[in-house]
Amino acid sequence: MAEPFPYNPFPIYDLHSHTRASDGMLTPDELVNRAVARRVGVLAITDHDTVAGIAPARQAIEKDGLPLQLVAGVEISTLWENHEIHIVGLGVDEHHPDLTAFLHEQHQRRMARAELIAERLEKAHIPGALEGALALADGGAITRGHFARFLVAQGKAENMAQVFKNYLARGKTGYAPPQWCTIKQAIDAVHHSGGRSVLAHPGRYGLSAKWLKRLVAHFSEEGGDAMEVAQCQQPPHERSQLARYAQDYHLAASQGSDFHQACPWIELGKNLWLPGGVEAVWLRFPHIIQVAAPQA
Structure with a gap:
């Protein structure tokens, strides 16, 4: 019988990550094993508008006896003041009927x-984009990231960032305005399923300080619980600024890599x-986030 992994009283928490159930590049099995290799002790899987990656990740942890606490999560796309804002749910019951119905609406x-x-891409003489993006999604939740990967493969751009800039950003050829739920609806869906809601990567929405404070205030007023303060890569002073906002609006602080695939500047933990x-x-x-104590 293999020796158990040693108990770690000071684990690394990474509370925002993605699998191939949405636009991540790793399977749930690969993600949890990479998290352990990166010394992460608590990992939240937060795929876009789906919880499909959680069960296979949990099975992989149990099968291999990995020293990893899995937090069931989801990242919900919302619309606020014409901006797409993401709300992470942590500690959700992925089988709760209210959450299941809500995520079905998000899928539609x-x-x-x-x-x-x-x-719109077809009208721009780029055929087959839906079929290509769906093939890349491979049964997972389809995202603009899948369209970006398709366009790179078609030679329309050299990388994902270039695709978004030239094709998928607001005002560009392939842009389609989102019709997501409200922040309040996302918070309620998370709460009904037993979880807590987190405002995801607040510094990445391109908002001025004035508008960012309005967003954080709105999120708090609607019953939000926490906000992401720490990420792998942030501009100077952003982390301290977000920490002040968390204090000002009585929100807990979260942290996460928003991992999709390995790259020099973003990595688990x-x-x-x-x-x-x-x-x-x-x-x-x-x-909602409990690290198991060592066995007697």
């Missing part, structure tokens, strides 16, 4: 947008730490 919205993107003065989401809400 996601497919409708994908069809419109493909239609990399550079994830919280500034002083904030309360970590796993301390404020220990019932």
Whole structure:
């Protein structure tokens, strides 16, 4: 019988990651094994508008006896003031009927947008985009990332960033405005399933400081629980600025890599730490993120 992994009282928390159930490049099995190799002790899988990756990840952890606490999560796309804002749910019951019904509606919205993107690319003499993106999604939730990968493969751009800039950003050929749910609806869906809601990567929406504070205030007023303060890569002083906002609006602080695939600047568990003065989401809400104590 293999020796058990040693108990780690100070695990790395990475509470935002993706698998091939949405637009990540790793299977759930590959993701959890990579997390362990990167010394992550608590990992949340937060695929876009789906919880399909959680069960196979849990099975892989149990099968291999991995020293990893899995947090069932989801990343929900919402619309606020004409901006697409993402809400992470942590500690959700992935089988809860309210969450299942809600994510089904999100899936329908996601497919409708994908069809419109493909239609606009077709008019720009780029055929087969929907079929190509669906093939890359391989049964997972389709995202603009899948269209970007298709366009790179078609030689329309050299990389994903270039595709978004030239084809998929607002005002470009393949852009289709989202028709997502509201922030309030996302928060309620997370709460009904027993989870806690987190405002994802607030610094990445291109908002001015004034508008970012409005967003954080709105999220808090609608019953939001926490906000992501720490990511792998952030501009100077962003982490401390977000920490102040978390304090000002009485939100817990979360951290996550938003891992999709390995690259030099984003990696599971990399550079994830919280500034002083904030309360970590796993301390404020220990019932959703629990690290097992060593066995007697």
